[in-house]
Amino acid sequence: MAMMAGYLQKAIFQALNSENAITALIGVDNIFDHEIKDAIYPYISIDNWETFDWSTDSEFGEEHLFDVLIYEDKPARENLQNIAQKVVSALHDQPLTLDVGVLINLRFESASFAEEGRNKLQTARLKFRAKIEYNT
Numbered sequence: 001m002a003m004m005a006g007y008l009q010k011a012i013f014q015a016l017n018s019e020n021a022i023t024a025l026i027g028v029d030n031i032f033d034h035e036i037k038d039a040i041y042p043y044i045s046i047d048n049w050e051t052f053d054w055s056t057d058s059e060f061g062e063e064h065l066f067d068v069l070i071y072e073d074k075p076a077r078e079n080l081q082n083i084a085q086k087v088v089s090a091l092h093d094q095p096l097t098l099d100v101g102v103l104i105n106l107r108f109e110s111a112s113f114a115e116e117g118r119n120k121l122q123t124a125r126l127k128f129r130a131k132i133e134y135n136t
Contacts, residue, residue, distance in 0.1 A: 003051060003062075004051075004062050004064070004098070004100065004101045004132045004134070005049055005051050005062075005064060007098040007099050007100050007101055007132075008064055008096075008098060008101075008103070008130055008132060009033065009046060009049075009066075010098075010099065011096040011097060011098050011099075011103070012046060012068075012091065012096065013031060013033075013046070014096075015090050015091060015094060015096055016031050016044065016087065016090055016091070017029075017031055019086065019090040021086045021089075021090075022044075022083065022086045022087065022090060025042065025079065025082065025083050025086065026042045026043055026044060026083060027040065027043075030042070030043040030044065031043070031044045031045070031046075032044070032045045032046075033045065033046050033047070034047065035047070035069070035071070039071065041071055041072055041073040041074075042070060042071060042072040042073075042074075042079065042080070042083060043070075043071055044068060044069065044070050044071075044083070044087065045068075045069045045071070046066060046067070046068055046069075047066070047067050047069055048065075048066060048067040049064065049065070049066045050064070050065040050066070051063070051064050052064075052065075054131055054132075059133055059134070060133070060134040061104070061131060061132055061133040061134065062131070062132050063129065063130070063131050063132075064129070064130040064131075064132065065127070065128070065129055066127075066128055066130075067125050067126065067127055067128070068087055068091075068125075068126040068128065069123060069124065069125055069126075070083050070084055070087070070123065070124040070126070071121060071122070071123055072121070072122040072123075072124075073119070073120075073121055073122070074122065075120055075122070077113060077122055080113065080122050080123075080124050081113070081124070083124070084111055084113075084124045084126055087126055088108045088111075088126060091106055091108065091128060092106065092107060092108040092128075093105070093106065093107065094106060098132065100134075100135060101132045101133060101134050101135055102132065102133045102134075102135060103130065103131075103132055104131040104132060104133055105130065105131050106128060106129075106130045107128065107129050107130070108126065108127075108128055109127040109128060109129055110126075110127045111124060111125065111126050111127070112124070112125045113125075
C-alpha cells in the first residue's frame, strides 16, 4: 500500500497557490506545510494530517483528514474569514488532479476561529476530508 498524502498535499498547494483571490489576500509564496515563527501575516499552513485505509475487497484507497490553518495578526476577523471562505471555495468538491491516484472527493467539514496568545494572533482552522483510490 502506497501513501498518497504527498500527492494530495501537492495538489492542494497547487490549487491554493493558483487561486488569485487567495494570493491577493495573503501574498505569493505564503502557503506552508508547517507553522512559521517569523512569518509575514497572513499566511496559510496545511497541518494535522491523518491517513486511514479506505480499501475495499476490489480497490485500494485511502481517506485523509487534514487541517488548513490561517494565521492573521490583525485584530479584526473580517480578513481571516474572507481568506477562509476563499480556501473552502478553492478546495471543497473541486476535481484536483493527483500525480498518482484518483481523488474521489474532497470535502470541507468544519471551521473554528480563535485568538491565540499574548500577541492576539487570529487563527482559523478549516477541517477537510479526502478520499483517494489508487490507479491500478
